[in-house]
Ligand SMILES: Nc1nc2c(ncn2[C@@H]2O[C@H](COP(=O)(O)OP(=O)(O)O)[C@@H](O)[C@H]2O)c(=O)[nH]1
């Protein structure tokens with residue numbers, strides 16, 4: 528004789544306080560871990576749990592389901608998708624930073640989508656720039672969307688990207704992450720950007736909150752950052768696996784690093800213009816390589 532367990536999602540965890548959203552009731556509860564999992568487990572926003580409602584606002588957590596992944600900054604688990612928010616202007620587009628994000632998120636199994644925000648600011652040369660990068664990333668195999676949180680342009684495309692997923696918004700400071708979230712959910716959150724007081728490069732890790740967004744979908748803001756070091760998360764020789772267009776080519780050596788190896792099909796594709804020079808340059812920078820003869824291939 529067992530009570531039927533109800534499924535919930537941890538939407539926020541602040542110190543020992545765990546907030547659980549129960550989709551079946553469309554309501555938030557305070558989660559209390561039962562007995563032994565209380566001591567041994569750390570809870571993350573994103574955790575999928577099972578348990579029962581024991582009081583008006585209290586949910587007894589009996590079980591945490593196995594996590595698909597755990598991101599450290601910010602601490603959130605089971606992330607299905609990352610909306611990588613970038614801009615051409617204000618701030619200027621930093622393709623290397625985007626390439627780093629794509630590698631790191633692909634590695635942990637979050638499907639990245641590239642969203643260019645602030646397209647309302649673009650005309651002439653800047654618009655051409657947007658189209659150039661859009662083509663580069665689409666050719667590489669990513670979904671690319673153009674939006675403006677100011678005018679609402681392109682927002683009709685977003686719900687289908689989020690549906691059924693736990694999604695986070697990532698990207699540098701100032702690109703409009705919080706504005707997009709506000710436009711989408713009406714929620715105004717204080718997600719602190721890089722703490723200026725605590726020095727450059729530090730991230731504040733408080734305040735991750737998943738916002739329920741339709742059926743079984745959740746969205747979270749993340750703090751902005753200006754630098755990501757892929758080699759902290761991914762082994763150097765695994766980096767090429769996360770330049771997804773490289774994986775379409777078969778080099779002579781299975782473990783080809785696509786730098787100076789003979790019979791490298793990736794460099795061949797680069798020479799033929801099938802792989803973008805910008806992406807390849809990011810790759811070299813990421814693995815801390817330099818090629819003198821690249822100048823002859825990529826002007
Ligand atoms: N022109 C324009 N400005 C925007 C747009 N989205 C956000 N902003 C502005 O960009 C600034 C940074 O936005 P914010 O949402 O705080 O960026 P975050 O640091 O990524 O969270 C704010 O002044 C916003 O009003 C947009 O689509 N177009």
Ligand SMILES: [Mg+2]
Pocket residue numbers: 704705706718720750751
């Ligand atoms: Mg913000």
Ligand SMILES: [Zn+2]
Pocket residue numbers: 778779783784785786788790791792793794
């Ligand atoms: Zn190769």
